[in-house]
Amino acid sequence: MLRLNKVRKEYKGFQLDCTLEVQEGCVTGLIGKNGAGxxxxxxxxxxxxxxDGGSIEILGKPLHEIGNQDKEDMGVVMSDAGFSGYLMIQDLIPVLKNMxxxxxEEEFRRKCKKFQLPMNKKIKEFSTGMKRKLQVLAALSxxxxxLLLDEPTAGLDIIARDELLDMLRTYMEKEGRAILVSSHISSDLEGLCDDIYMIDDxxxxxxEETDVLLDCYGILKATxxxxxxxxxEHILRYKKEGFGYSCLTDQRQFYQENYPDIAVEKGNIDELIMMMIRGEE
Structure with a gap:
């Protein structure tokens, strides 16, 4: 569905060099700190x-061959973009119908009502969370x-996040679909994504596949x-702590069986991010 091969973009003080793939039927997560890429x-x-280099393939076509009809097969939410604040949802509907x-339309209206998005209020008067709900609903409409979703749950309260994630799971029940999603909220990724890429600098x-991350990775607490x-051999990163060392491993069971005197904790994605970025190899 989506393939990036050695995609490069250079800015002053930053260089993107990214290879990843999103397969049909999968929700793929892209995680990393702010500014990671x-x-x-x-x-x-x-x-x-x-x-500045590399190639991108979307829906089986090179990026430069993607036309307007192909773009209709993509739903997009960007963290730093949105609809004109001077429009109302009622104004937006004819635009979406033409695009x-x-x-x-009826499903879009129903979901707007469910998420308490007023039809006759200017979008600039919406809260950050309301604007994000509208973006996601439009992408799903x-x-x-x-779906390409950059921080789709940012600004949403826990109830709205849960409802939105349910909508994405329902979306994936139909064959021939896929999602690339970024988020800094680890619980969203743990409950939604099939596999995860971590990007830094x-x-x-x-x-790694999400199930493997949750089942096999862990944090050792060692004196x-x-x-x-x-x-x-199975230590990916380690970090000096007050008590000794925290160590990230992708073979939690190995250390549980061979080092019973060392505390081995089941890590979450937040800890994984911290250890991979701040830990030493």
């Missing part, structure tokens, strides 16, 4: 910036095959003496 990656996919042949530093004698 997530939004630059999305902009490259959408042709909003000129690449997308498969625009589902026209039977897109591929413009480079992909980790790729200096314990740290000095453990096998390092």
């Amino acid at each position: 997530k939004s630059t990656t999305f902009k490259a996919i959408l042709g909003l910036l000129k690449m 997308y042949r498969n625009f589902q 026209h039977e897109a095959r591929l 413009g480079k992909i530093i980790l790729y 200096p003496e314990q740290f000095g004698r453990i096998e390092r």
